[in-house]
Amino acid sequence: MLSNFLWKNKTHYMRKSVVLNEYGKGGLNFIDFCSLNSTFKINWIKQYLKNPTSIWNFISHHVFSHLGGLKFILLCNYNIQKIPLKLSNFHQQVLLAWALIYKHNFSPHICYIWNNCNILYKNKSLFYDKWFNNGILLVSQLFNSRGLLYNYSKFLARYNIPITPKEFSIVFDAIPSGLCILFKNADHSPPLSLSPSDPLETSLGKLCFSLNRGMNSKVRALFQGDLVSVPTATFYWSNFVSNINWKKVWSLPQKFLLTNKVKEVSFKLIHRFQPVKHFLQKLKNDIDVKCSFCESLPETCSHLFWYCEFTHELWNEINTFIVACIFPDYYKNVLFGACDHSSKDENAFFLVNLILLLAKFHIYKCKFTNKKTNFSVFLKEMEQYISTISPSKNKKAIKTLNVLCTYKVFT
Ligand SMILES: [Zn+2]
Numbered sequence: 001m002l003s004n005f006l007w008k009n010k011t012h013y014m015r016k017s018v019v020l021n022e023y024g025k026g027g028l029n030f031i032d033f034c035s036l037n038s039t040f041k042i043n044w045i046k047q048y049l050k051n052p053t054s055i056w057n058f059i060s061h062h063v064f065s066h067l068g069g070l071k072f073i074l075l076c077n078y079n080i081q082k083i084p085l086k087l088s089n090f091h092q093q094v095l096l097a098w099a100l101i102y103k104h105n106f107s108p109h110i111c112y113i114w115n116n117c118n119i120l121y122k123n124k125s126l127f128y129d130k131w132f133n134n135g136i137l138l139v140s141q142l143f144n145s146r147g148l149l150y151n152y153s154k155f156l157a158r159y160n161i162p163i164t165p166k167e168f169s170i171v172f173d174a175i176p177s178g179l180c181i182l183f184k185n186a187d188h189s190p191p192l193s194l195s196p197s198d199p200l201e202t203s204l205g206k207l208c209f210s211l212n213r214g215m216n217s218k219v220r221a222l223f224q225g226d227l228v229s230v231p232t233a234t235f236y237w238s239n240f241v242s243n244i245n246w247k248k249v250w251s252l253p254q255k256f257l258l259t260n261k262v263k264e265v266s267f268k269l270i271h272r273f274q275p276v277k278h279f280l281q282k283l284k285n286d287i288d289v290k291c292s293f294c295e296s297l298p299e300t301c302s303h304l305f306w307y308c309e310f311t312h313e314l315w316n317e318i319n320t321f322i323v324a325c326i327f328p329d330y331y332k333n334v335l336f337g338a339c340d341h342s343s344k345d346e347n348a349f350f351l352v353n354l355i356l357l358l359a360k361f362h363i364y365k366c367k368f369t370n371k372k373t374n375f376s377v378f379l380k381e382m383e384q385y386i387s388t389i390s391p392s393k394n395k396k397a398i399k400t401l402n403v404l405c406t407y408k409v410f411t
Contacts, residue, residue, distance in 0.1 A: 017229040018271075026231040026250045026271070035223035041097035042219050045070065046209045049200065063091060067115055067127050074199040077104050079117035084124040101222045102204055108182040109190075111139045119174045126174060134161045135193025139179055142172065143190070147183040149175065159192065233271045241336070248339040256354055257389050257396040262361040269301060269335060269360065276304050276367075292367045305363055306334065310373045317375035318359055325409045326351050334360070347403045354400065358382060386410050 021027025048070060052061050064070040066085055073095070080092050080099075087095070113119055114127045114137065136159060144150055150158065152168050199205045208219055234246055249270065253263040268274040277289045277299040291299040293310040305311060315334065327348040333339075337353045362378045371377075386404065389397040404410055 015229065015232075018231045020224055020228045021231070023254050024247045024251045025228070026234065026246065027228065028267075032224055035220050037093075038097035038100060038223045039216055039220045041094045042101075042208050043216070044094060045074070045098065049209060060091065063087065066129075068129070068132050068196070071199055072132075072196045073115055074098055074102065074205075075196060075202075076112050076115035077106075077117055078115040078125060082117050082120060082123065082125045083115065084127065097223075101208075101219075102202075108179060108186075109138070109140050109188065111179070112137055112196075113139050113142070113171065113175075118176055118179075121170045121174050126171060128167055128171070130161065130163065131167075131171070134159065135191075135195060136161070137194050137196060138190060139175060140183065140188060140190040141194070142175060143183045143188070145187070145189060147186045147188070149180065231271060236272065237270070237336075244336060245339045249336045252337045252339070252353055253357060255350070255396060256357065256400060257392060257394050258357065262357055265361045265364045266337075266357055269305065272301070274301050274305075274364075276301050278303075292370070293372055304367065305360060311363055314359065314363070314373040314375055314378065318355060318378070321375075321379075322352055322355065326407055347406065350399075350403050351407060351409070355382070358385060383410055 018026065019028050020032055022029050048057050048060060051057065052070065060070070063085065064073060067073050067083065068076075078095065078099070080087065080095055083095075114132060115125050117125055119126060119139070141159075142149055142155075144154065149172055152165060155168065156163065200209050207215070207222075234244070237244060253266055265274070273279065277287055277292070279301070281287050281289055289298045291297050291303055291308055293304070293308050297303055297308070306315070327345065334356055337356050338349045341349045358381065359378060362381060363373055366373045386401070390401060392398070
């Protein structure tokens with residue numbers, strides 16, 4: 001649904017997994033709805049754990065208390081389908097969201113008996129609060145020092161808890177034989193009583209339940225991490241240009257205060273779906289592919305934005321302008337922007353990149369308004385852009401104006 005909105009209900013030019021990337025990786029920081037929803041659920045857990053007994057958590061607290069409390073459940077290897085309670089959809093989604101990002105490092109010695117999807121009675125996981133409240137949590141506590149399961153009387157003698165023979169046999173029969181083999185002959189001495197560890201102390205808990213601001217995007221990244229893929233255009237361009245610093249290329253337009261349309265022109269050019277006629281022909285084959293400017297050669301991306309006599313003239317003039325006013329040894333890299341330069345030339349290339357972005361937009365605009373590219377019109381547009389951003393308090397705008405000042409151009 002959100003992706004349809006992004007592409008205005010037309011053809012999707014890019015894979016969704018590419019758009020989901022952050023800006024620096026060639027995406028649009030796009031939000032996957034499921035990931036966002038899961039992030040909200042994690043935030044709900046965070047709020048709940050702050051004060052489980054608050055009046056707002058009354059129902060949830062009651063429900064989860066049948067399973068040892070939410071704090072304990074978060075540590076368990078649960079499976080929603082096997083939980084012996086009927087959970088509301090909301091609570092199911094909460095537990096699902098957590099299960100998606102919490103990785104269990106299985107070890108027989110820290111394996112919990114309760115809410116464990118591998119320890120089942122009548123296909124449901126177990127929870128007995130009498131055992132739980134007396135500190136019996138681990139599978140290992142059910143084995144004697146020789147690695148064999150206790151019998152009923154030995155078990156009562158060791159733990160001294162009044163447990164019925166029925167509960168005893170349910171729990172002990174549910175322990176999978178695979179686990180029993182792991183304990184056999186193993187020398188171990190489990191504690192008599194144990195309290196559950198704190199999920200807030202796990203590395204995931206520290207990330208998800210941190211009180212710092214701005215954690216949402218980090219939590220969302222955990223959910224989206226598996227969904228993203230590298231833009232295919234990077235492989236294409238690597239055939240022509242070596243050592244492209246993609247992180248810089250992708251994040252370049254974010255350094256300026258620009259309208260989305262300007263950024264979009266460069267973005268689409270690099271991702272290779274700028275709607276030039278030659279490209280559109282793939283979708284609709286009766287299209288006239290003659291260039292909008294020279295009206296003679298086929299309108300490919302490289303022709304329209306570079307080789308066409310009109311565009312070429314524009315770039316020549318821009319080049320002369322840059323060499324004269326900003327940077328004498330300028331070399332052109334129109335497509336990706338100038339990314340490899342020493343730090344002392346940082347400001348010069350900051351301006352160069354701004355000019356490149358706006359020039360590509362100029363070409364794009366000329367095409368769609370049936371005009372030819374024109375350097376003096378482009379300069380006017382630059383001046384216009386600068387007067388638009390000059391009252392702005394935006395950090396990027398202020399930086400742009402300061403750099404322009406040092407080069408005494410457009411001022
Ligand atoms: Zn042309």
